[in-house]
Amino acid sequence: MKMSNLFMPTLREVPAEAEIASHQLMLRAGLIRKLASGIYSYLPLGLRSLKKVEQIVREEMDNAGAQELLMSALLPSEAYQASGRWEVFGPSMFKLKDRNDRDFCLGPTHEELFTQAVIDGVRSYKEYPMTLYQIQHKYRDEGRPRFGVIRSREFVMKDAYSFDLDEKGLDESYKKMYSAYCRIFERLGLDFTIVDADSGAMGGSGSQEFMVKSPVGEDGIAYCDACGYAANYEKAECIPQEMPSVEGEFEMEKIHTPNAHTIEELVKFLNAEAYNFAKTIIYKADDKYIAAMVRGDREINEVKLKNLVGCTDDLELAEPFMVRQLTNAEVGFAGPVGLDIPVYADKEVAMMKNFIIGANETDMHYKNVNINKDFTPVTVADIRTIGEGDVCPKCGKPIKSAQGIEVGHIFKLGTKYSDALGLKYLDEDGKSKTVIMGCYGIGVTRCLAAAIEQNNDKDGIIWPVSIAPYQAMVIPVNSKIDEQVQAAEDIYNRLKAQGIEVLLDDRNERAGVKFKDADLIGVPVRIVVGKKCGEGIVEYKERRSSEAVEKTVDEAVNDVIKFINENK
């Protein structure tokens, strides 16, 4: 491609709306343009990279035995009504009506549709197992779109669904997807981590997320360098920390703590440590109220609590007026003693002695409180979030934490959708059984952003060869000097003839402009044709390396071909 013909509107300045590197660079390099919040157009360079990601995903899915199909993005409401998700999705589903006032939506995900397709199309158990996938635009009306295409309202997703006769079959399908995903993310040049994820409300039996570690990631990861354990922060199991042993249990005593609503204020007021307290938080779980207790220096993990309580709909903090009603005190003085709702205590709370809690009376706390003596929780379980100072639940070494961008998720669904929609089969004994499903997603557009997030410097993008919009670039330094222009065009034609996707910067620009654009759009390798071209000498430079090397034309051309073939 000659750059004089390329639609590549690069920006010199950073658009004010973009905060993170990938978003800024995608806009500056002319990959995308915003149409509305969370909605983007892909310009030629962006689309080329996007298609390369799709192609890698497609090849590996096909290799794993999955079959591609394509469903509409515009969907009738019926299927979602059968599974109940027409309501469950709520405001995050884009809903619309046709001219006859019938309900439609823009598909946010396609479990129901794939299930229905299999119900409609599969006649015999002998056709299973089967894995189907599509690469399709998805629509979710996110409460808060952000970070460019990392959390957008329209995005490209590969979604796959496996259909098996039994659990053992599901395990195999799942494993195949797992290894396909590993190959995909390796080929995309992503440094990724696989973490255990929560399957909670979806009711599945297992779930893992593929995370690209990045400070701008929206998900927390707990991981252990020593044994390789890694889990989503929400999921990571917490090992109760031993407390200094204390002799005996004292008598509970009420103390005056004026205006000390928070642990921080209490620590200061009573000159104690945060771990001497247990905090009690009132939650509304569906339509019931419950109390949850963790040590003062810990955080409640709402996902764990939700799973423990068996809350199907929503778990949220109780409204302040209900807290006042239930505790007879201002918010900040809740405690388990005399509280008339179920109390769920964290394992660590059960190990504490003579600790301090709210007294259910404004400006009052109890000290020297002991579990099972002064109050009794309905359940003691792991309901806190892992944090600094915690240990790995597998090997006991200190746990580390990082932020990650979720680029893939694999999930053993079980029978949630096959039950809801009636996907059954008659086995060889003529017995009716339910098909067991798995679902597997990859955020294709998000992968692009993640790759840029991990591969950039102050000058621009540093594309991995596998997904670079173009693999190589030839730059004549001075477009007024025919000798350079000719030589550059020859090199360009030779590379093209070898199947290299190459750009020729034939624009009548100064050298600096061409170099800046080349770095910005991140082409992995370039040949610069300059002063020494009369002697047959040109410069070879890889984007990732800081120095250019002088070579003969033949060497440079061969090295580019070699570099591309070794890295693609």
Place this chain on the structure above:
RNA sequence: CGGGAUGUAGCGCAGUUUGGUAGCGCAUCUGGUUUGGGACCAGAGGGCCGCAGGUUCAAAUCCUGUCAUCCCGACCA
């Protein structure tokens, strides 16, 4: 959905406090000089100052409403 901020030329911004002809840099166009890391000189084009009301002789500026965008948090099936 709660909190915060911002809407002025394609992009980045000033001007708003104290009302009085719409500004700067980059980009664009023309002419010339340049040509190895975003050139220089001279000239030119481009704005319902987010939108709608109101106050005023006069509104980018003051008041009310509204929409949009971004950030923090909640949510993310």
